[in-house]
Amino acid sequence: MSIDPVLVKSTFAAAESHGTEVTAWFYRHLFEHHPDVRPLFAEHMDEQQDRLFAALGTLVSQLEDTDALVGTLTALGRRHAAYGTLPEHFPAVGASLIAALRHFAGDTWSPEAEAAWAAVYGIVADTMGRALAEAGTSGADG
Ligand code: HEM
Numbered sequence: 813m814s815i816d817p818v819l820v821k822s823t824f825a826a827a828e829s830h831g832t833e834v835t836a837w838f839y840r841h842l843f844e845h846h847p848d849v850r851p852l853f854a855e856h857m858d859e860q861q862d863r864l865f866a867a868l869g870t871l872v873s874q875l876e877d878t879d880a881l882v883g884t885l886t887a888l889g890r891r892h893a894a895y896g897t898l899p900e901h902f903p904a905v906g907a908s909l910i911a912a913l914r915h916f917a918g919d920t921w922s923p924e925a926e927a928a929w930a931a932v933y934g935i936v937a938d939t940m941g942r943a944l945a946e947a948g949t950s951g952a953d954g
Pocket residue numbers: 849852853854855860863864867868888891892895896897898901902905936
């Protein structure tokens with residue numbers, strides 16, 4: 813993988829040090845820029861905020877283990893079929909996620925970090941999107 817895992821891990825750790833503030837900021841940004849996705853989410857988001865962040869931490873820790881990463885993303889993508897997620901939602905979520913990381917990563921952020929995260933998110937969206945499409949069309953188990 814051409815992604816620099818050190819860069820991704822260090823920026824994630826810097827952003828993560830701000831705790832639940834990061835996911836709260838992410839969801840505010842997402843719903844402000846894409847109000848159309850708001851109805852997909854539960855009205856009260858506290859628990860969901862923690863779960864999304866935990867999932868991101870798992871993905872970052874699996875960057876150098878492609879099989880594990882693909883397994884996690886495939887399972888996550890299948891579950892998202894039940895949440896009403898569509899392939900066209902991925903760019904919106906990716907833009908808000910990278911905006912949140914940029915906002916909270918402080919001095920660790922750079923054009924290289926931005927490029928690395930764009931590449932990571934490309935893998936996330938492709939792999940989750942494929943599993944989502946398969947779950948949607950074949951009714952595959954989750
Ligand atoms: C980086 C990509 C993403 C990650 C890591 C992620 C992670 C998660 C996690 C961990 C959950 C908790 C439930 C579970 O584990 O199955 C969840 C729920 C959910 N996700 Fe995602 N997700 C991503 C992308 C998306 C996208 C593109 C959408 C589309 C708008 C979306 C919409 C939802 C919804 C609607 C729920 C259920 C929320 C609720 O119960 O209110 N997610 N996500």
